């Protein structure tokens with residue numbers, strides 16, 4: 001059986017680590033694209049030369065153009081600028097909007113049937129822009145944020161309880177920003193509700209640390225933003241698509257009335273498989289959770305307004 005084909009646009013920290021992880025899995029060929037001359041070619045060749053050691057026969061090559069990306073099954077967009085200390089994700093808006101528009105047009109032209117995953121921040125607004133530019137149906141365009149946010153929440157819970165990260169299940173809703181909504185009621189440890197294991201104040205501290213998880217890394221790195229955990233999250237979602245796993249994961253998706261939200265990209269749990277978003281999973285929310293989700297969605301709306309005025 002022919003290997004699947006994945007395009008990764010942006011050969012910076014997130015794109016290169018994502019390409020490395022996918023190439024290492026061995027069952028998908030990767031094309032790494034960047035505007036910087038020779039950079040994706042150099043990183044791609046370096047990764048290809050890791051194949052014999054890793055036992056991966058997958059192909060990987062870099063390119064400054066899109067011809068080599070033709071016929072991709074999955075395209076992952078990480079191109080753009082990253083945050084520096086003092087910047088919010090929203091500060092990246094207009095620069096990254098232009099990049100996402102250009103990249104989406106080129107990807108779609110060469111891979112009209114691909115599933116498109118956006119990683120560039122501010123995430124939900126960037127996916128919405130990619131969706132509008134692509135002309136794709138909504139199930140083919142989604143964003144990575146919730147898997148990363150839940151991974152951070154799960155990490156902090158595991159550290160607090162001194163238990164395996166594998167036993168922790170969590171759901172985070174909303175936009176990928178400081179107003180994200182970790183759903184504590186749906187968070188469990190080996191099937192036991194988190195609320196049975198930790199006092200409310202401690203849970204609230206972990207929720208706050210999760211909300212600011214990206215900023216915590218930016219403060220430490222000083223010259224860029226997180227990429228190890230983000231690329232691991234992208235890779236898990238890529239696997240769900242490439243292997244048609246139908247995983248239930250939180251992703252940024254276009255809501256058309258689901259959760260009472262109309263015409264906006266926001267993070268909610270979905271079923272992710274070969275066709276992209278195969279189902280939007282709706283769970284009951286309390287009034288407080290609904291209010292928090294709406295607040296978070298309003299932030300995306302405000303960014304879209306700014307983008308509309310700048311267009």
Ligand code: APR
Pocket residue numbers: 009010011012013014015033034035036078079080081082083092096099102103119120121122224225226227230
């Ligand atoms: N086409 C292709 N690549 C581009 C383009 C473009 N039009 N514009 C910029 N790039 C490339 C840059 O040359 C750079 O190599 O995108 C890459 C971005 O890499 P980094 O600066 O290392 O940023 P990174 O940490 O990878 O983050 C990328 O993902 O998580 C988000 O907030 C983060 O929006 C940021 C994005």
